Amino acid sequence: MTVTIVGSQLGDEGKGALVDRWGGDADVVVRYQGGDNAGHTVVEDGTEYKLSLVPSGAVRDKIGVLGNGCVVNPRTLFDELDDLREQGLDPDVRIARRAHVIMPYHRVLDGVEEETKADDESGQEVGTTGRGIGPTYEDKAGRRGVRIADLLDPDALRERLSYVVPQKRALAEEVYGLDVSTGEHASAFDVDHLVAEYGQHGARMAEEDMTVNCSDFLHERRQAGDDLLYEGAQGTMIDVDHGNFPFVTSSNPTAGGAAVGSGVGPTVVGQGEVVGIVKAYLSRVGSGPLPTELDGTDREEELADYIREKGGEFGTVTGRPRRIGWLDVPMLRHAARVSGFTGIAVNHVDVLAGLDELKVCHAYELDGERIETVPATTEEWARCEPVFREFEPWSEDADWDAAVAEGGDALPDETQAYLTYLAEELDTEVYAVGVGPDRAETVELANPFDRL
Ligand code: GDP
Ligand code: IMO
Ligand code: MG
Numbered sequence: 359m360t361v362t363i364v365g366s367q368l369g370d371e372g373k374g375a376l377v378d379r380w381g382g383d384a385d386v387v388v389r390y391q392g393g394d395n396a397g398h399t400v401v402e403d404g405t406e407y408k409l410s411l412v413p414s415g416a417v418r419d420k421i422g423v424l425g426n427g428c429v430v431n432p433r434t435l436f437d438e439l440d441d442l443r444e445q446g447l448d449p450d451v452r453i454a455r456r457a458h459v460i461m462p463y464h465r466v467l468d469g470v471e472e473e474t475k476a477d478d479e480s481g482q483e484v485g486t487t488g489r490g491i492g493p494t495y496e497d498k499a500g501r502r503g504v505r506i507a508d509l510l511d512p513d514a515l516r517e518r519l520s521y522v523v524p525q526k527r528a529l530a531e532e533v534y535g536l537d538v539s540t541g542e543h544a545s546a547f548d549v550d551h552l553v554a555e556y557g558q559h560g561a562r563m564a565e566e567d568m569t570v571n572c573s574d575f576l577h578e579r580r581q582a583g584d585d586l587l588y589e590g591a592q593g594t595m596i597d598v599d600h601g602n603f604p605f606v607t608s609s610n611p612t613a614g615g616a617a618v619g620s621g622v623g624p625t626v627v628g629q630g631e632v633v634g635i636v637k638a639y640l641s642r643v644g645s646g647p648l649p650t651e652l653d654g655t656d657r658e659e660e661l662a663d664y665i666r667e668k669g670g671e672f673g674t675v676t677g678r679p680r681r682i683g684w685l686d687v688p689m690l691r692h693a694a695r696v697s698g699f700t701g702i703a704v705n706h707v708d709v710l711a712g713l714d715e716l717k718v719c720h721a722y723e724l725d726g727e728r729i730e731t732v733p734a735t736t737e738e739w740a741r742c743e744p745v746f747r748e749f750e751p752w753s754e755d756a757d758w759d760a761a762v763a764e765g766g767d768a769l770p771d772e773t774q775a776y777l778t779y780l781a782e783e784l785d786t787e788v789y790a791v792g793v794g795p796d797r798a799e800t801v802e803l804a805n806p807f808d809r810l
Pocket of ligand 1: 365370371372373374375397398399400401668669674704705706707708709791792793794796
């Protein structure tokens with residue numbers, strides 16, 4: 359059976375921590391979208407692991423699969439694998455032959471397009487991670503991408519690159535005015551250089567027996583009785599279809615992506631559990647609206663600084679300070695519907711301890727009308743005024759260890775009231791409550807693998 363972990367908000371909800379937690383009960387952990395734009399943190403007995411492309415099940419010694427829906431940068435993948443091996447792990451990672459490859463020119467184009475948007479005053483810069491994600495998915499949809507299988511076949515690789523590189527060169531030079539004949543970007547647009555380097559990456563993948571026909575591989579594992587844990591990256595509001603376009607990533611982090619991005623049928627994913635990971639407040643890296651953002655007054659900015667420092671809200675991938683806001687329940691209603699949550703995990707409850715006020719956005723006012731979910735356009739979302747509900751904050755002295763040991767009833771009454779409200783609004787169940795970054799700092803109310 360399958361358990362699918364999905365980010366409910368804007369990424370960085372603590373998905374890695376729960377994948378690690380429940381990964382102990384899975385046999386295979388599968389990433390189905392995104393690439394090295396993800397930054398997932400696992401803390402085991404005080405040791406922190408930063409994972410980007412390697413599925414978080416690596417810390418549990420589980421097989422990790424990068425599904426066909428992922429975009430894979432072999433350079434950063436091998437660097438990450440080497441770093442994790444130095445940290446004492448031995449990740450077993452399989453890569454779908456159908457997955458697309460992030461080439462050096464994709465990263466250059468991601469950077470220069472963002473710069474161009476930033477120079478234009480209309481404010482269209484997305485604030486991407488600069489990893490080449492968007493340009494790689496563009497080439498996939500445009501049927502000019504390079505796939506992992508092509509890295510294993512030097513003739514196919516040369517053929518694809520000979521077609522696409524001149525186009526990329528023209529785009530870089532003629533649209534963006536970049537000099538790519540000499541200097542730092544030259545090798546990114548040089549077919550011979552790319553064929554040589556990426557052929558070597560392919561040879562290393564073949565040598566380490568890393569590539570798979572993903573659908574067949576997962577089918578065989580399931581036939582043998584294995585349980586799959588799907589690790590969504592990013593989050594619902596930055597889903598290219600269901601998020602606040604255009605301030606989104608270029609893939610589908612929502613649960614439907616798990617089927618398409620791995621070659622396992624939607625009936626299988628749908629018979630499993632789908633757990634939405636919720637941060638007890640909001641954080642966002644990158645541009646775009648955020649109706650509940652704490653940035654209006656000095657007092658709000660002070661509160662945001664406090665939460666940012668206490669929650670360590672600085673991007674795992676880019677180190678950028680994350681923007682902070684109150685929990686947004688219309689956003690969660692949207693996420694729960696899009697992915698069909700069977701349960702949620704609410705993280706970072708400890709970070710909110712000791713505040714002197716605690717608000718939750720229950721609904722929005724949009725052009726004089728009250729709405730309870732997210733409108734379809736970013737322009738409308740930007741006009742949404744939050745309708746807040748006040749909650750009693752819980753004390754800084756809350757005894758989280760007791761809750762970890764004894765269960766949900768030992769959580770502070772105020773925290774329980776917050777969680778009960780959320781479960782009712784989303785018509786779902788709370789499976790876990792995060793009270794700290796470590797694997798042990800989770801109050802587990804239900805394990806989704808026990809529900810299957
Ligand atoms: P992901 O991208 O969703 O996997 O999340 P990130 O790893 O980017 O960001 C979450 C951060 O919060 C990491 O530093 C985690 O170690 C940490 N974290 C996860 N759960 C909790 C929690 O319940 N409380 C606190 N204080 N930190 C948490
Ligand atoms: P995890 O898996 C938070 C954001 C970027 C930018 C937008 C597009 O750690 O939750 P991209 O580089 O994907 O084209 O950037 O999406 N973004 C994330 N924000 N967490 C992430 O991943 C993100 N991955 C991308 O900041 O706004
Ligand atoms: Mg992250």
